Amino acid sequence: MGFSKEQLLERLQAQQIKFSQYEHPVVMTVEAQAKYVGHIKGGLSKNLFLKDKKHRFYIVSALSDTKVDLKVLSQRLGLGKGGLRMAPEEAVGEILQVPLGCVTPFALVNESAQHVSLMLDEGFKTQECCFFHPLSNDTTISLHIQDLHKFLKSVGRMVAYVDLEANPPVGKDQPPDLAALVPSDTSSITDVSEKTAALQIDNSKPVSVTVTGKVSKVSSGQQKEKMGNTGNSFADPEKLIEEILEKIKVENIKQHGEQLGDVAFARLHKNLSSDLKSLAVMFKNTAYTEGFFAGTHCPPKRL
Structure with a gap:
């Protein structure tokens, strides 16, 4: 069994990480979530759970209005065109140990997700606070991105901020700029x-x-x-x-x-x-x- 919402929130409190908590009906999309917290100043997040051809997994956490091109991201990781695709639904439960609609960086607290690579949108740094589900999509919490960074480091995760809309050239003289983020x-x-x-x-x-x-x-x-x-x-x-x-x-x-x-x-x-x-x-x-x-x-x- 993975961490529960209650266990995660207790851990954040124990680390003296400040956050605000908002209860709402279960939501499955960022658009549905926005109906309940979109009026609050901050950045809503969309979180993609991806896999490559070698069955390595990735979480890409981005601001809701950031355009993420999987073909470009695949090339930047050195995977070639079409190297990334959405992970199957069963992998969400087996690897991240969260229900569908609950993918966020917080899922990396679970031991089963230790080999999942994480990319955070550089745009989060410009927001006063950011919104994420705390392992359950009937709740949203807001916190500063540096506090999320602090939490991830506490569970042994290195944090990489990426300009997800960049499209740098990749070739013989320009190696993939994100190759270091491919899981071993x-x-x-x-x-x-x-x-x-x-x-x-x-x-x-x-x-x-x-x-x-x-x-x-x-x-x-x-x-x-x-x-x-x-x-x-x-x-x-x-x-x-x-x-x-x-x-x-x-x-x-x-x-x-x-x-x-x-x-x-x-x-x-x-x-x-x-x-x-x-x-x-x-x-x-x-x-x-x-x-x-x-x-x-x-x-x-x-x-």
Whole structure:
């Protein structure tokens, strides 16, 4: 079961996030919602729940009058034309765990939605307050966009503001400007973990492991020398991986700009750092094991 409206509102209050609450009949569209809160100064939101061909999901939250072209957005994400479409109705309940008509950024509080990417309309920043359903479409709350930002960060979500009406060129010399917001493939992460757990080391063949992870056959003498050279690199696997990820972060910021670069790095760090650290520890242990093997099984030198 996902969060209820009451649980969400209690969480907002516990975080001292100010909001106003408006009860009304169940509404299924922004136009119907406007009949009850449209007279209040602020920005009404429309929220699209989308999927791509690889079954990755997105919430696009925009001001009601913002024009969102899915073909253009698909290209900006690097998905090609027609890469985005509306998610099926059953996915709303299974992934976001909210009823139809209740899609908003607040649905990302649910664990089942942790891999859903979020894009917020830059136009929200110009509004005194913004209106969203709090997981139930018989209620609307208004709050400042920075308070929504605060809430999303509290549940571990990076926030990306996007000019949803922009149409920048995409080509060989102009990479997709929103590519960093494409969710990582969760299946590929699982595959990495499974392959790591299943990896077997053949102790009959001495190997040398370097920082790049390449494996090569070496003599026993070379084995000891290489062990001495690489020992310091693997002494602290967590530090090594953090250094690698920091270099990736710098490259992401250069390519996508500071905001999207930070989003891409946070997602990469969350999804892959533990796997990479496990691999580094495994390489370290393997190197020590092989060094010991080489030292105890090499034939004595003849004088």
